[in-house]
Amino acid sequence: MPDTALHDWNLAPKEAIALQKRLAGRVERADRLDPVRHLAGVDIGFEEDGAITRAAVVVLAWPPVASGEFEPATFEIVEQVVHREPTRMPYVPGLLSFREVPAALGAFEKLTTRPQLAMVDGQGIAHPRRIGVASHLGLWLDLPTIGVAKTRLCGRHEEPGPARGDWTPLVDGPDDETIGAVLRSRAKVKPIFVSPGHRVSLATAVDWVIRCLGRTKLPEPTRLADRLASRRDPRC
């Protein structure tokens, strides 16, 4: 487990970056997943004009209730939790983990189910120091994670093909290191940025995201967590 208590931090940007550099080396990018029976979607929203951070985790049963290799997938929601706490850090590009991970951990503590895989709204290793919020959370929980972001943080890429499932590699650095995939999750819509979080390879990450695609741009886990975090949930 990591060497610094994220719950206690009171880090200046400079210290946060130093911590990220130390933690980055521990992020595993190779597949090391147990058989998946439950997968989670994680996202953070805000209330009170940003004063309150609202973390949401939705657990879905695998396999889907309905799906074909390329048909919209439908899942059974096994559990969903919301955790609210005071916001203690502003948004700083590259340091999103320090703003969102503490609240996400609070939400995971309330979970009854222990998922074998989680999709997080944000980048995985597609980050300047290769440790975006998805990697950070996965490392902390020792849980396989996948980063699913709506826009790019860093890296270069070609425009992916027009069909659902088409993707191009996202590369970065002087040696064109592959850090993620720019995936066309839905025709005629801007692509999403998928990257390994922790204990998952890029190929596996893309596979899972495609298999969880419903009718919208975002895969079901992230879409449902998004809805809950933003208080867009039909029920609550």
Next chain:
DNA sequence: GCGACAG
């Protein structure tokens, strides 16, 4: 010095 910049 000038852009770029997850949520």
Next chain:
DNA sequence: ATCTTGTCGC
């Protein structure tokens, strides 16, 4: 992220 009206498409 969040604030918001109207509008386009299945």
